[in-house]
Amino acid sequence: MIRVLAIAGLAVLVASPSFAASSVCSSAPASKFQPKTKLESMLKGAGMSVKLIKTEKGCYEVYAVDKAGKKVNVAYNAETLKKVANPEAGEQ
Amino acid sequence: MAATDMAPNGGNPVRVWDPFVRIFHWGLAASFLVAYLTRHGGGTLHYWAGGAAAALILLRVIWGILGTRYARFSQFVRSPLTIIGYLRAIIVGNEARYVGHNPAGGAMIVALMLAMLATATTGYLQTTDQFFGDEGMQKLHDLLGNGLLLLVLGHLAGVAVASLRHRENLVGSMITGRKRPPAPGDVP
Secondary structure, eight states, X not given: OHHHXXXXXXXXXXXXXXXXXXXXXXXXXXXXXXXXXHHHHHHHHTTOEEEEEEEETTEEEEEEEOTTSOEEEEEEETTTXXXXXXXXXXXX | OOGGGSOTTOOOOXXXXXXXXXXXHHHHHHHHHHHHHTTTTXXXXXXXHHHHHHXXXXXXXXXXXXXXXXXXXXXXXXXXXXXXXXXXXXXXXXXXXXXXXXXHHHHHXXXXXXXXXXXXXXXXXXXXXXXXXXXXXHHHXXXXXXXXXXXXXXXXXXXXXXXXXXXXXXXXXXXXXXXXXXXXXXXX
């Protein structure tokens, strides 16, 4: 039991920095952000139907449906509009 | 058998919580814990934790009608007046010991089940075409989830108070299903 807990604890410790590394939301002030409308037209251009774009710290979290009808939940750096690996990157 | 299950008067512990009630209880507790820990992002684990919680509650509702004596709603769901009266008695310090759920505990069970079901439903709805990316539904789900967390904390506090007041281990009883037999003045 103790061994299992120890391994689980280690796994969390090892995993946390890698999650942090993938969280590349912008740390710039909101005035430096690209407008949401730009991201929206970019997504529409890719054939996505955008349901919602939330601003979460330096990220835009997108809820959309792609061309194939698949629900997509992704985040973009609000300053560069580059895709972020973890859709919840701005929430942590 | 743990010493806490033994009656001071030497009576044998009585069976109170049947196996379904106990599996339901710990299954729901685990579902809540997993769902709470995975609350950011609504991933697969979060989805299935909510699904498990909803399924457990629906089975519990059936068991609350058809189940064993202490599992039935008719045994532990009481009127608001009785509940308020019992809460007052707790404050004064002269509340009766119940072998089954006491009136406050019964009210908490109903509140927990309703809040959990509402949280699971609003979570599920966000996976449907109609409510995917619906900010209102997301906010409602968050609100219900936080309310549920408060209820769970209240439930833990209630179990602690009742265990201390009546000198019994209620957590242990939910594992073994057994409780100390009723003494004079207890509600059997």
